[in-house]
Amino acid sequence: MRVRIDKAALVRPLYRAQGVVDRKTATNVLACVHVVASEGMLVFTATDYDVTLSAEVPAEIDEPGAVLVNGRAFFDVVRALPDGTEVTLTSDGSHRVRVEAGRAYYHLNGLGPEEFPDVVEEDGGRSLMLDKSQLDGMLRRTLFSVSTDESRPALNGVLLEIEPADGSGARLRMVSTDGHRLSRVERTVEAGDYDGSTHRTIVHRRGASELSRIFESDDPGVRIELLGRTIVFESDNTRLQVRQIEESFPEYQRVIPNKGDVHVTLSRTALTGAIRRVSTLGSGKHALLRVDLEPGRLALEMTHADFGDAHEELPVPDYDGPKVAVGFNPRYLLDVLGVLDTEAVTLELSDQFSPCLVQSDEEPGSVFVVMPMRL
Secondary structure (H helix, E strand, O other): OEEEEHHHHHHHHHHHHHHOOOOOOHHHHHHHEEEEEOOOEEEEEOOOOOEEEEEEEEOEEEOEEEEEHHHHHHHHHHHOOOOEEEOEEEEEOEEEEEEEEEEEEEEEEEHHHHHHHOOOOOOEEEEEEEEEEHHHHHHHHOOOOOOEEEOOOHHHHEEEEEEEEEOOOEEEEEEEEOOEEEEEEEEEOEEEOOOOOOOEEEEHHHHHHHHHOOOOOOEEEEEEEEEEOOOEEEEEEEEEEEEEEEOOHHHHHHHHOOOOOOOEEEHHHHHHHHHHHHHOOOOOOOOEEEEEEEEEEEEEEEEOOOOOEEEEEEEEEEEEEOOOOEEOOOHHHHHHHHOOOOOEEEEEOOOOOEEEEOOOOOOOOOOEEEEEEOO
């Protein structure tokens, strides 16, 4: 194999493969990127069996061929090269790849390309075309609350629901939960090629998180293909095939309260800053933030057995309901506040034992639930 390609074009697919390749064991076949050169294209493929990424870029192919090389090492070498450099890749069949750029050259040890696992794509699926900014915004509001507890596989991904909208287009809904907080985001979008069918699937968190790398491009669209046990996202000459989680997602509607007795609206910026300052005395999954709510004020308090205590108050001009004190993990509140783009945020709850509903009138399609902690 002998290929000539610009550094900028080469580094893009290698960067996108970093979240898929195994970065713990350098000699594992799953730590490698499979590269095929033919007919004016370089095709890169990486997989961990749950997620498979395939990307292609144009290149000058002097001699076709295939190589299998460690994805992290390949990316680190190419990324360090000067911008604007033309890179020459060669392999003589000895499972070593020579990377040349100007007077510099590197040799990377590889494996036989035939050792790469077969990547099978299913046929007969349905697809729809979306604006990637819409999908990216929905993922940003749900990925943070996906569970990492492998003993609860149904919660290890983002629930994606697609259904016809009133009039035209499609209604997309994404839901995630880890048992401590829940995120539900709903949008009505223009969807090219959508046939009006209804779909419900759980997208594995590994694949959902890797979409952000693909979306870092000028390509405005993304195609979603639903193929049996997998779902494919395609954008900017890159296909991300993600295994669907074949479990039943919990009935999340039961967790979302209709309306709380206490209703308070305040500045998201002010609340975020106050929680961050007070929580400097405590962190981790057992950190406890006490929130006292009453007409006109919101008080935040944290106590640390070794360091001391912190107290801060915010004025609350818009308050409806009785006085209540409730405990939260501050990290869970900050995660929700961090994905909202609006300034006015509303908190609703009934008592210290009930879930807290966080939302904004300026973003009606986004609803978040944070479970309380015992004071």
